Each structure stands twice: as C-alpha cells, then as structure tokens.
Amino acid sequence: MKAFAVFLSEGDVYEDVPLHKVIMEKAKEMGISGMTIIKGYTGYGKHKGTSEIDPFHGYGDKPVIVVVIEEEEKGKKFVELVKSLKSDALVVSWNVERL
Template identity: 35%
Template sequence: MTKLEGTQKLMRIFIGENDKYEGRPLYKSLVELCREKGVAGATVIRGIYGYGASSVIHSSRTLALSNDLPLIVEVVDSEEKINNILPEIDKMIGHGLITLEVAHVIKYE
C-alpha cells in the first residue's frame, strides 16, 4: 500500500435534486463534465434535511417524501483543474451555491 499526501482544491456545488441542465438532471451533467475534463473524482451526496436561501425546509421524512432534496456535488483535484472547469459550471447552474476550499488530501493506493 502506498500513502500519498498533498494539498488539493475541494469544490462543493449545492443544488436541488430537481435542477436540470438541457433537460437532464444537473447533478449528472456536472459529474459527466468532470469526468470528460479528466477531473480526479466527483461524488453526489443527497441531503436528508436542510434549507437554503429560500428558508424552505426540505426533508426526506415528510409523508409525500420530498422529491427536491438538497444535493452536494463534491469535486477534489488540483486548483488548476478546478479553475479550468468553473467557467463551464457557471453556465450550467441556474440556482445554487459553490464553495471552494483548500483540502489536505491523503490517498491510499
């Protein structure tokens, strides 16, 4: 086993489950863009309870089961790769939030 450590950029994209891009789920389009551009990895995380700027609570526990739960697309790669795909991501997102931060990454191979 090899252990690699280093500093990378972590991008989190906060969107809704029902958000679309060109008729397709936005989260799928974002992950596919990352893959096409050679980004190291992207993961979609589904929120079970939360609210955003609208202050509307979204919950997976309601009787009707919300079909617009919050999603977070997490992407980790070099600052250069993240910065290169940001202009394309900007064109895809109608509503949402992106956070960028430095991440100390430990990778095991």
C-alpha cells in the first residue's frame, strides 16, 4: 500500500469548482477506496506568500491536503488524474503498512 498526499490551496479551482472537490468526485468515479481532505490553518509555499484564515471574516486561501491510501497501481492512476487537473500541485507518496 502507498499513501499519496496532494498539497493545494483552497483557492485552486478547476472550471470554477474548488479543485479538492473535483479531485474527490473524480477519485470516487475511478474507484479510489477512500480519501481525507484536510484544510490547514496557515502555511506558505513556493511563492513564499502566507496563506491563512482571516479570523474576523473566516475566509482566506488556506492550505488543503488531499490524502489517499491505495494500492500502488491505482494510486499511480490517481496521481495522473491530479496532474491532468493542476500541473503545479505538489504530490508526494510513501509506503504504508496496516498494523
């Protein structure tokens, strides 16, 4: 088994739909067994701009991490899906074992 994590921003969209929602729907369609989407509080990336929530208005360009744990072959197809939707998303993977 492998874990795959996709690092995005809340403001990333695909055809006017939040990218993390598009990834979730397309992953369901391709038979990915499960997914967790985590919204972060604050962070920064390659552009060095800080992303965070406005504490008074509750909005901002928060970091988002999409996590999938899947068999390697299906996981590779998931990565190709992500690449087809957003070329500059960061995708990392690592081996996992169920305890």
